[in-house]
Amino acid sequence: MSPLSELQPLSGAGLYAYIDALKRPAAFKPTGFSKDIYLDLMEWSIQEYGLEQADKSWGKDPQGCPEDLQTYCRVVSVLAGLMAGGRKLELYPLWESMMDTGCRELPRTTGNQMVDFSTKELLLAYKAMKPHVSAEQSVKWKNELTRIEPAVNYVYTLASVSGLERLHNINIYNMAGEYLRETEGMTNAAGYLANHWPVQLQKFDGNRMYMDPGCPLLYDLAARCHIQLILAAGYRGAFHEELNHKLAAGGMMTLFMQSAAGQFPFGGRSSQFQFNEALAAACGEFEAARYRREGRLKLAGAFKRSARLSAQAILRFVRDITPPRHVKNYYNIRSGYGTESYAYYDKYMITLGSFAYMAYLFAEDDIAEEPCPAECGGYVLATSEHFHKVFAAAGGQSVQLDTAADHHYDSTGLGRYHRQGVPAELALSSPLCAEPEYRLPEGVRSLNAAIGPRWERRDGTAGYLADLSGGLEHELQVIRQDSGVVEFRITYHGQGLPEDGRVTERYALSEDGLEIAAELDELDSGPILYQVPLLCGNGQEWSTITAEPHAVNVALGPFRYTVSATGCSFEVEEEHCGNRNGEYRQAVIRSPGPSLSLRLKLWTEGEEGMENG
Numbered sequence: 001m002s003p004l005s006e007l008q009p010l011s012g013a014g015l016y017a018y019i020d021a022l023k024r025p026a027a028f029k030p031t032g033f034s035k036d037i038y039l040d041l042m043e044w045s046i047q048e049y050g051l052e053q054a055d056k057s058w059g060k061d062p063q064g065c066p067e068d069l070q071t072y073c074r075v076v077s078v079l080a081g082l083m084a085g086g087r088k089l090e091l092y093p094l095w096e097s098m099m100d101t102g103c104r105e106l107p108r109t110t111g112n113q114m115v116d117f118s119t120k121e122l123l124l125a126y127k128a129m130k131p132h133v134s135a136e137q138s139v140k141w142k143n144e145l146t147r148i149e150p151a152v153n154y155v156y157t158l159a160s161v162s163g164l165e166r167l168h169n170i171n172i173y174n175m176a177g178e179y180l181r182e183t184e185g186m187t188n189a190a191g192y193l194a195n196h197w198p199v200q201l202q203k204f205d206g207n208r209m210y211m212d213p214g215c216p217l218l219y220d221l222a223a224r225c226h227i228q229l230i231l232a233a234g235y236r237g238a239f240h241e242e243l244n245h246k247l248a249a250g251g252m253m254t255l256f257m258q259s260a261a262g263q264f265p266f267g268g269r270s271s272q273f274q275f276n277e278a279l280a281a282a283c284g285e286f287e288a289a290r291y292r293r294e295g296r297l298k299l300a301g302a303f304k305r306s307a308r309l310s311a312q313a314i315l316r317f318v319r320d321i322t323p324p325r326h327v328k329n330y331y332n333i334r335s336g337y338g339t340e341s342y343a344y345y346d347k348y349m350i351t352l353g354s355f356a357y358m359a360y361l362f363a364e365d366d367i368a369e370e371p372c373p374a375e376c377g378g379y380v381l382a383t384s385e386h387f388h389k390v391f392a393a394a395g396g397q398s399v400q401l402d403t404a405a406d407h408h409y410d411s412t413g414l415g416r417y418h419r420q421g422v423p424a425e426l427a428l429s430s431p432l433c434a435e436p437e438y439r440l441p442e443g444v445r446s447l448n449a450a451i452g453p454r455w456e457r458r459d460g461t462a463g464y465l466a467d468l469s470g471g472l473e474h475e476l477q478v479i480r481q482d483s484g485v486v487e488f489r490i491t492y493h494g495q496g497l498p499e500d501g502r503v504t505e506r507y508a509l510s511e512d513g514l515e516i517a518a519e520l521d522e523l524d525s526g527p528i529l530y531q532v533p534l535l536c537g538n539g540q541e542w543s544t545i546t547a548e549p550h551a552v553n554v555a556l557g558p559f560r561y562t563v564s565a566t567g568c569s570f571e572v573e574e575e576h577c578g579n580r581n582g583e584y585r586q587a588v589i590r591s592p593g594p595s596l597s598l599r600l601k602l603w604t605e606g607e608e609g610m611e612n613g
Contacts, residue, residue, distance in 0.1 A: 116155055120177040121354065142184065215388075254283050271580065378482055394482065489505070
């Protein structure tokens, strides 16, 4: 039975009550991971950098400076963490040379935001290896890092930016670096932090999620995880209590947004990279340790489980394929498929290792895993309007919707449908968008597309829910919340729809799949249509799509995805369109009237009763 009784989306104290009421299933099994899984991730993250063959010029320009200081210092940090953990000891000479270069160059570099990211990395490296280097070497590096001056070397400070809205997550990175320097006697960061915390504390919404420009979900988590790093390093200044409260509330949102496949949610820039889950694991490990200290072992165990499921979710992309992939597809690592201009392989592959190192530092292995929301379900969760996302989970499956998408990254509607044990991209892991800030190859079309309705107006034009965003309003109504079944309704109105026009979608999620009933009201339209992206391929594995009169089936190896709608006609378009995860073809389902019901099902070949829908 569900631990919930009220027909309201989960929020606030209800998140804690949900965990308190969870029962451990008889079939529950721990992942079996220790914190060494994070060292494994760190090793895989450096696999393609050729470090074993690197000489002292690796990563430097002709003047001897690192070409990408952020990437360079993350390699230094990850190597230090691995060596401190007893791995990659043969690379000590290379690491020492790179550490020399990083410590020398940071205080010399101005006007380059890579410094804002890099101080934290070199300080973590310094802390990890201080017991393993000579006192003379340690003092040399300490003297170099003591020369850093925030107002001179950092780009994102109160002294450097005009407009407080520009003082976003990058400032928190350099604040973390400054506090870590203080812990090693390299500076007194109290004044710097005291000046910047009041600005940063204004950037949290009612759920204590961090509102970076555009409110991308990844940068909410990145900001909070680096505040966690500051607190874990010992910060107990005047802002500690408020920061700690915000971290606890925001951490609960992260816990409940995890998908049934263990993935971090889509939403905005830097989405669908492997380091997303590494950050989610770091958050989970920090919160697990927090609740163990408070004696709340069940909640601590849920966060521990969530962290380890996050690590497990990316193994297919980093352990099970060579070379490891930094984004959740299998295209050539140099193709840039699905990545923003700044998100090239060298920068974001090592970022997985950097954030996995944070998870390793936070982790306490003697906290036992307990069931977590991602696998138990039975709830609906909504973010604030700033993040405009709705989540639901039941029966080992989960969905995520965007109710007002940024069309440079996402589309409005149902953008994710996951099931435990099934490749996340098979149904849909993130929407498609018309003006992507990420790269798609020639011949793959960009368009706004999610799993959602389309309608034909009397003037012959078409309307798409996926195309709507600004000024679109919605009401969310929870109908049923049970561990086996969740039902909810979303009604859209406002900008982009005719006056008094409504689009209503009712979702029922259970172990049998996802049922959707959609209806048009006062839209001056003809019949309703529904669009469902169908996976063609992820860069390595290619599907078989089979259309029937009232259904369509997608086969990807032993995994199956079936979309059916009785009384409707199906057409599968030939054109390939794309998102970060791969290439899709659009299924267009046409109803004879203004309403439509369809069923989506993810299953594995051989499951009893599945073949016939």
